Amino acid sequence: MPHFIVEHSANLSERHDLKELAKVIHAAAVETGIFPLVGIRVRLYEAKIYEIADGHEENAFLAIVARIGAGRTIEARKAAAKSIFRAVCDFLGDDLNSGHLMVSFDMDENDPDVSFKKNSVRTRLAH
Template sequence: MPHIIVEYSANLEAELDPGRLVDALHAAALATGAMPVGGLRTRAERRDLYRIADGDPENAFVAVLARIGQGRDPETRRRIAETLMAALEAETRAVFATRGLGLTVEVQEIEGTASLKTNNLHERVQARARGPIPS
C-alpha cells in the first residue's frame, strides 16, 4: 500500500503542472519494481500558507513523502527515494533554474499494527490487463 504524497507551494502553479508531476512520480514509483500497481496511490496538495528560507516570496518548495509497507531493505528504500528524486528534479528543472526551490523526498515505512486496508484494485488491475472488465 504505497502512498506518494506531494506538497507544493502555491507560487509554483504558474510554472509547474501538478497533474503532470503526480503522473511522473507515479510512473517513477512503478518503474522501481518495488511498488505494486494495485496498491499505489499518488496525490498532491497545494499549500497556500508557507514560509521558505529567508521569506522571499519567490522561494518555493516541493516535498514528496512516500509511505510504504514494512519489509523492504535499506538499499531498496534508498533506490525508491533516488528514483523519485530524479523524477522530481526532471519535472522541476526549469523552475529550479529561475528561483529558490527546495526539493525533498522522504521514504517512510508504515508500521502495520494499526494500518488497515481493504481494496479490490489488485484484482481489477490484473483483470484489466487480460481484457475489458464487465460492468
C-alpha cells in the same frame, strides 16, 4: 501502498504542470519494480498560505512523503527513493537552479502491526 503525499507552495502551480508531476511520480514508482501497481497513489496538496526562508515572493517548496508497506530491504528502499527523487528533480528542471525552490523527499515504512488496509481496486483489476 505506496502513497506519495506531495505538499507544495501555491506558486509552484504557476511554474509547472503539477498534474504532469503526479504522472511522473507514478511512473517512477512503477519503474522501481518494488511497488505493486494497484497500491500506488499520488496526491498533491497546495499550501495557499506559506512563508519560506527570506520571504522572497518567488520562493517555492515541494515536499514529498512516501509511505510504504514494510518488507523491503534498505537497499531497495534507498534505490527507489533516489530514482523517484531524481525523476522529480528532472521534471523541475532549471527551476531548481533559480535559487528559489526547495525540494524534499522522505520515505517512511509503516509498522505492519498497526497498518490496516482494504482495497477493492485490487479485486477489480484481478479480473
